[in-house]
Amino acid sequence: MTSLPEDPPSLINEDDRDTAVRRVQEAYAEGHISHDDLDERLHQVLTAKTRGELVSPLASLPEEDLGTTSTIAAAGGRIRRRGAWRVPRILKVESAFGRVHLDLSRAVFEHPDVDIELQLGTGRAKITVPRDAIVDVEDLHTGWKDTLYKTRRRSGLGRPRIRISGTMGFGRLKIRHARR
Template identity: 65%
Template structure:
């Protein structure tokens, strides 16, 4: 959601606003009303202020004393190392997009016990040399179409189509230089 004026204290109160700012303020007021932070009479007054606001100062007064919205969790994370190992295993949250960058090291991502909050996860690889191994959940679908390999082809044996596929879709993209990517499904 777009941050509003009181969420950005450095915002110039005299700077003009557009329709997107007004729409965002109206949505925030609706949410505050539904959660009981604003009475019916106060809602009418604040909506009028938000809809007729011309600058950020006007909009801030319409939204004054409302609870500050929590920001959305990051949907992209980057794991990077020049050399050495990159390793993730056990229970961990997988972001919507995971970027993995390594010039010389090995990469091992074990997603078998990971928590997936998105039905589709993109893993973007930027690897120079070294091997990469990704273990995916048993019921996952893997798409390697967007991966470019330089020296060795990736190795992946898809599970048979008769297995239920209600798990996440994992799209692996990016580029690998001289290493090899091995993708396998978890045994249990």
Template identity: 70%
Template sequence: MISLSEDLPRRISEGDRDAGVRRLQEAYAAGHLSHEEMDECLQQALTASTHGELARALSTLPAQDAGTTSTIGAVSGRIRRVGAWRVPRFLKVESALGRVHLDLSRAVIEHPVVDIELHLGTGRAKITVPRDAIVDAAGLRAGWKDTLYKPRRGARPDGPTIRISGAMGMGRLKIRHARR
């Protein structure tokens, strides 16, 4: 039995709201918004409670610069990102030996689409995505074991899209949605 609270969209954090307000301020300073548009969008962003509401407040802004790819690498050992870390638009993770754990459930995700490129030799990887995220792992090639991922039933498309690509040798990727 699914509880009513499981069907609700994930609430945004103060970090998410602050990132949205910064984007609005930058767009206003660059002349992309009039004073009236800035007031209206700022009001929407400050009262938004879900990712979908925040995205609507930012929908009239020009597309963000995709930026460069951030790379996390290790020859052996663990690669771990948890808590309130800022997720770049493009993230490349490289590890010859060892484990990878990326927890995006409390991370600051400023982009509607995040591309994660994995290049792993041996060892397992675990990625925890926000409750309302949409996951696309079709671009990942696994050499030994298949990816473990069970999409949420009844998920609403209010969250970011997480696209996972790359190659894994001897190991397994486990993807799960955060419980809260």
């Protein structure tokens, strides 16, 4: 009998490692593990090379709260959020025609990582992010104009991390960091 070749182990990336470190730190902060256990688990996470090596240090930890998904949709007109509004873990913004303006500079972030999925037909979109935010637009596909965004120098304490994905037909996305 011939055996099937095994799949090669799945290597972890920076996001996987960051998520695992955060889960271990949160478990310690919430009193689920001791200080010695924290040190041992962090060592395992930081030296892991494959996803399989992350199973053991994360095994008995509470499940990660993936948060909520909210959708803001409009066929036409404006979509606007500003002030001290709560940003969900996953925010979907859908608009066939019209403008979108999301001001996250004074928003309340309940999760360190936020995913914003844009599904826009025509019209402009503007997103103002907190001064220390890390923004990732690699998964955003634009049909007509490029995204206007100048990447800031990353700071070690840069939070929140905002990933913007989705598709934009005709229009332009402008992203800027708040001045204060």
